[in-house]
Amino acid sequence: MIKYEQIQRLVKYTSTQFPITSLHLNTDGAKRTPKEIVIIFKELINQKKKELGKLGYTTKQIQSVERDLKTLTELITERYVMRKFKGVSVFVSTGNDFYEVFELPRAPRDVLIVDFDPYIRPLIAILEEYSRYGVLLVDKAKAQFFEIFAGEIEEHAQMETELPRVTARVPGFASGKEVVPIPHHGGRRGPGGGQYGFDERHIERRLEKRFYEHLQRVNEYVFKVFMRDRFDYLIIGTHAELRYDVESMLHSYLKRKLVGWLPYGPEATVKKVLEDASKIIKRVTEETWAKMVDELISEVSKDGLAVVGLEDTVKAVNYSAARTILVDENFKKEGFICPKCGFLSVEMRRCEFCDEELIPIVDIVDELVETAITHGTEIHHIEGNEKLAQNGHIGAFLRFRI
Numbered sequence: 001m002i003k004y005e006q007i008q009r010l011v012k013y014t015s016t017q018f019p020i021t022s023l024h025l026n027t028d029g030a031k032r033t034p035k036e037i038v039i040i041f042k043e044l045i046n047q048k049k050k051e052l053g054k055l056g057y058t059t060k061q062i063q064s065v066e067r068d069l070k071t072l073t074e075l076i077t078e079r080y081v082m083r084k085f086k087g088v089s090v091f092v093s094t095g096n097d098f099y100e101v102f103e104l105p106r107a108p109r110d111v112l113i114v115d116f117d118p119y120i121r122p123l124i125a126i127l128e129e130y131s132r133y134g135v136l137l138v139d140k141a142k143a144q145f146f147e148i149f150a151g152e153i154e155e156h157a158q159m160e161t162e163l164p165r166v167t168a169r170v171p172g173f174a175s176g177k178e179v180v181p182i183p184h185h186g187g188r189r190g191p192g193g194g195q196y197g198f199d200e201r202h203i204e205r206r207l208e209k210r211f212y213e214h215l216q217r218v219n220e221y222v223f224k225v226f227m228r229d230r231f232d233y234l235i236i237g238t239h240a241e242l243r244y245d246v247e248s249m250l251h252s253y254l255k256r257k258l259v260g261w262l263p264y265g266p267e268a269t270v271k272k273v274l275e276d277a278s279k280i281i282k283r284v285t286e287e288t289w290a291k292m293v294d295e296l297i298s299e300v301s302k303d304g305l306a307v308v309g310l311e312d313t314v315k316a317v318n319y320s321a322a323r324t325i326l327v328d329e330n331f332k333k334e335g336f337i338c339p340k341c342g343f344l345s346v347e348m349r350r351c352e353f354c355d356e357e358l359i360p361i362v363d364i365v366d367e368l369v370e371t372a373i374t375h376g377t378e379i380h381h382i383e384g385n386e387k388l389a390q391n392g393h394i395g396a397f398l399r400f401r402i
């Protein structure tokens with residue numbers, strides 16, 4: 001799973017001494033065979049090797065890059081191609097002893113870049129499309145915390161609060177030592193509620209106190225992890241009778257992040273948790289998309305900083321004006337591109353920037369997204385949104401008017 005801290009390590013990376021090699025590779029098994037992936041990768045490597053002498057690097061820097069390319073070749077040709085991920089981003093600088101691999105839920109465009117800064121935009125554009133979910137399973141004495149990101153689940157922690165072994169000075173208890181279950185609301189409480197009067201109520205209170213302390217500890221842990229790892233949403237699993245207590249003890253910040261409940265505590269299997277949480281995640285994702293599409297359409301209708309439809313979105317990308325693009329996942333369209341500067345057009349004409357003859361391309365949408373990524377535009381591939389479909393399947397929030 002791609003962790004927040006891993007992304008941070010990359011974003012904070014700086015080097016003055018040695019270049020860093022950045023590889024983004026489409027390894028989507030549905031689109032390419034392992035053999036094809038290797039061929040495409042080797043072409044990238046060979047081309048880079050030819051350029052190396054012309055970059056003005058010192059011998060030591062060239063040696064570092066050569067080692068980078070060797071490391072990448074070993075990774076891709078020997079270890080990687082058979083995996084289930086749709087793409088991979090690798091950053092390696094042998095001279096700086098830096099190496100990070102990101103296995104991606106969406107295919108990036110193939111690119112290999114050697115520079116003093118890592119080329120992270122294709123990776124960031126993909127990661128921005130996914131939210132990070134925390135899943136807390138909690139019961140009276142135990143808790144378990146998972147992270148879900150881009151369809152993968154990972155366990156973070158298990159917590160267990162030891163219940164007090166209560167010495168009940170009650171007639172009839174042979175050993176005088178019994179573990180008493182924690183009472184839940186609706187249990188016998190108040191004066192005269194229990195068979196043994198004061199002692200039983202006293203035990204109840206001690207156990208209840210322990211339960212609240214447990215919830216508090218769990219709460220603190222989840223809050224800390226949320227702040228540190230920048231989680232977006234929280235899902236909680238607990239038994240119905242504990243839900244009220246769990247919710248009322250929740251930190252107000254976490255309450256705002258809470259998007260759904262699962263009907264069980266820590267006894268559930270990881271597979272079951274992922275399966276059920278995925279349904280909640282799907283709902284939250286669709287709601288987020290719907291909200292973005294509504295905002296886009298409303299912005300366009302009041303003549304604000306937004307456009308809809310392919311032609312205007314292409315224009316926005318040509319002028320580096322797109323801040324965020326919303327695009328129908330399955331939208332494809334033929335178009336034209338300038339072979340010299342990358343200018344895009346839905347119709348055959350001469351390039352607006354350099355007057356070159358445009359050439360046809362099979363999918364202008366894909367080309368447009370890739371160009372936008374190089375401008376640092378945020379991309380959202382949206383599935384099954386009727387309103388977006390009715391508004392030309394694509395649109396963009398703008399940085400400035402075009």
Ligand SMILES: [Zn+2]
Nearest residue numbers: 338341351354
């Ligand atoms: Zn041009």
